[in-house]
Amino acid sequence: xxxxxxxxxxxxxxxxxxxxxxxxxxxxxxxxxxxxxxxxxxxxxxxxxxxxxxxxxxxxxxxxxxxxxxxxxxxxxxxxxxxxxxxxxxxxxxxxxxxxxxxxxxxxxxxxxxxxxxxxxxxxxxxxxxxxxxxxxxxxxxxxxxxxxxxxxxxxxxxxxxxxxxxxxxxxxxxxxxxxxxxxxxxxxxxxxxxxxxxxxxxxxxxxxxxxxxxxxxxxxxxxxxxxxxxxxxxxxxxxxxxxxxxxxxxxxxxxxxxxxxxxxxxxxxxxxxxxxxxxxxxxxxxxxxxxxxxxxxxxx
Amino acid sequence: xxxxxxxxxxxxxxxxxxxxxxxxxxxxxxxxxxxxxxxxxxxxxxxxxxxxxxxxxxxxxxxxxxxxxxxxxxxxxxxxxxxxxxxxxxxxxxxxxxxxxxxxxxxxxxxxxxxxxxxxxxxxxxxxxxxxxxxxxxxxxxxxxxxxxxxxxxxxxxxxxxxxxxxxxxxxxxxxxxxxxxxxxxxxxxxxxxxxxxxxxxxxxxxxxxxxxxxxxxxxxxxxxxxxxxxxxxxxxxxxxxxxxxxxxxxxxxxxxxxxxxxxxxxxxxxx
Numbered sequence: 001x002x003x004x005x006x007x008x009x010x011x012x013x014x015x016x017x018x019x020x021x022x023x024x025x026x027x028x029x030x031x032x033x034x035x036x037x038x039x040x041x042x043x044x045x046x047x048x049x050x051x052x053x054x055x056x057x058x059x060x061x062x063x064x065x066x067x068x069x070x071x072x073x074x075x076x077x078x079x080x081x082x083x084x085x086x087x088x089x090x091x092x093x094x095x096x097x098x099x100x101x102x103x104x105x106x107x108x109x110x111x112x113x114x115x116x117x118x119x120x121x122x123x124x125x126x127x128x129x130x131x132x133x134x135x136x137x138x139x140x141x142x143x144x145x146x147x148x149x150x151x152x153x154x155x156x157x158x159x160x161x162x163x164x165x166x167x168x169x170x171x172x173x174x175x176x177x178x179x180x181x182x183x184x185x186x187x188x189x190x191x192x193x194x195x196x197x198x199x200x201x202x203x204x205x206x207x208x209x210x211x212x213x214x215x216x217x218x219x220x221x222x223x224x225x226x227x228x229x230x231x232x233x234x235x236x237x238x239x240x241x242x243x244x245x246x247x248x249x250x251x252x253x254x255x256x257x258x259x260x261x262x263x264x265x266x267x268x269x270x271x272x273x274x275x276x277x278x279x280x281x282x283x284x285x286x287x288x289x290x291x292x293x294x295x296x297x298x299x300x301x
Numbered sequence: 302x303x304x305x306x307x308x309x310x311x312x313x314x315x316x317x318x319x320x321x322x323x324x325x326x327x328x329x330x331x332x333x334x335x336x337x338x339x340x341x342x343x344x345x346x347x348x349x350x351x352x353x354x355x356x357x358x359x360x361x362x363x364x365x366x367x368x369x370x371x372x373x374x375x376x377x378x379x380x381x382x383x384x385x386x387x388x389x390x391x392x393x394x395x396x397x398x399x400x401x402x403x404x405x406x407x408x409x410x411x412x413x414x415x416x417x418x419x420x421x422x423x424x425x426x427x428x429x430x431x432x433x434x435x436x437x438x439x440x441x442x443x444x445x446x447x448x449x450x451x452x453x454x455x456x457x458x459x460x461x462x463x464x465x466x467x468x469x470x471x472x473x474x475x476x477x478x479x480x481x482x483x484x485x486x487x488x489x490x491x492x493x494x495x496x497x498x499x500x501x502x503x504x505x506x507x508x509x510x511x512x513x514x515x516x517x518x519x520x521x522x523x524x525x526x527x528x529x530x531x532x533x534x535x536x537x538x539x540x541x542x543x544x545x546x547x548x549x550x551x552x553x554x555x556x557x558x559x560x561x562x563x564x565x566x567x568x569x570x571x572x573x
Contacts, residue, residue: 070448071369073401083357087447089401095317108313110409114397116375116443118358123395123443126309138311162317166400168445170373171356194320207320240358 075191105152155198353561361470369450390435453482476516
């Protein structure tokens with residue numbers, strides 16, 4: 001970041017107010033400029049073909065995936081997407097299926113963006129952003145049938161698994177949804193449930209201490225998000241700083257066969273000189289490539 | 302019985318129970334000595350992993366793994382506080398458990414434990430911070446527990462990691478606060494024994510629990526939380542042992558802070 005910041009920022013007339021030592025004053029001036037004119041700050045980087053965090057305009061951030069580190073969960077994962085850090089824990093409990101769907105279990109996905117993760121969130125119940133993401137995640141898991149609900153039944157009408165999927169953000173640096181989806185898929189692949197048997201006489205479900213089995217999984221969607229800056233640039237994987245400057249966001253989730261599981265565009269679409277259709281097509285093309293990269297992280301779980 | 306309907310989260314079935322496991326075959330073996338410790342000495346704590354500065358969005362942060370506890374902590378502040386004017390800063394501490402952090406699962410809203418925990422942590426941290434240096438400001442400390450075993454360990458690890466995060470944020474302190482947890486059990490040795498950094502089984506079989514917050518560098522106790530039944534002598538003995546152990550934790554904490562400072566390029570002046 002420092003290298004690119006100093007290369008473009010000293011040219012700013014605003015920077016001339018600072019009179020301290022050359023390199024530190026340039027960095028400080030760039031920081032002031034970033035705060036006062038965030039939009040111009042970003043657009044000057046983009047005109048040079050770079051993003052403020054040093055990557056190329058059309059590139060993504062580094063990913064790392066780590067699974068099974070939380071012993072109190074049935075499955076868990078820690079995903080880092082640049083500085084954004086997400087922890088997902090899967091807990092399985094047993095409940096009676098609802099009367100209308102005796103052959104189905106439950107999945108309960110929730111994303112929490114606690115006050116710990118960024119100063120933009122307040123303590124207390126989930127805020128708007130967290131609620132939106134939870135709903136998106138629920139839509140994604142239900143519509144793409146990632147976990148077939150019928151596979152969660154222990155005894156029809158009597159007992160079924162409830163899969164609680166809780167994602168907690170530890171560090172929020174933008175694009176929380178992509179990181180959350182990746183964390184959920186990694187944790188689902190990592191999860192092991194005990195073998196359960198429903199006892200007709202006592203009406204209880206007894207679980208085995210020794211036998212464990214993985215979840216039966218269907219399609220595994222992974223998502224890619226973009227922001228559109230001033231109708232001029234399509235920016236993949238926006239950071240926290242960029243997010244507030246991007247009125248339009250596009251999210252595309254694809255499964256193994258590159259079939260869409262979720263496509264969402266919020267805000268005015270299109271980029272100057274390209275129709276909305278072409279922009280979505282472009283985003284889709286980039287997503288296919290990115291999702292293939294991301295899948296490699298899930299391959300050996 | 303039915304909790305207020307939660308519109309902010311994805312709805313869950315009204316009742317669900319954690320998995321019920323078949324009885325153990327060697328039941329007696331398990332009950333014989335819940336406090337018999339073989340893997341380490343009675344006063345020996347499990348290794349602690351502590352790192353500062355992992356949460357880039359916060360002014361200061363820390364992450365601790367200690368025994369069966371994993372906690373992330375971030376500090377925001379000193380930042381401007383809404384009126385009314387106060388001559389000194391205000392300290393807010395919020396502890397939150399991730400739903401998967403314990404067995405059985407903690408359902409949001411029904412979880413009542415974090416409140417008293419936050420209050421205890423606030424009391425332990427207050428003497429360590431120079432709040433009078435920060436008029437009109439608030440210092441917000443958030444802890445998220447990602448994995449937990451027993452309460453005393455959550456409290457002691459929480460205090461240690463919060464101190465690390467406050468120091469990482471560059472907030473003026475009287476001294477580094479350190480937490481140590483322990484249990485007293487009469488089943489071991491003559492006249493009972495103190496076990497520090499207890500495991501879940503050890504706490505189950507224990508008569509008393511202690512959590513001691515202290516500033517080892519100044520030789521001062523900031524908070525003492527002792528529950529259960531024991532003699533005065535035994536209580537004093539436990540406190541002594543906890544104080545001795547806190548010095549070791551203090552070394553780990555100080556080391557983590559130096560490493561964190563070096564990573565940010567502040568190390569040269571701090572060490573030399």
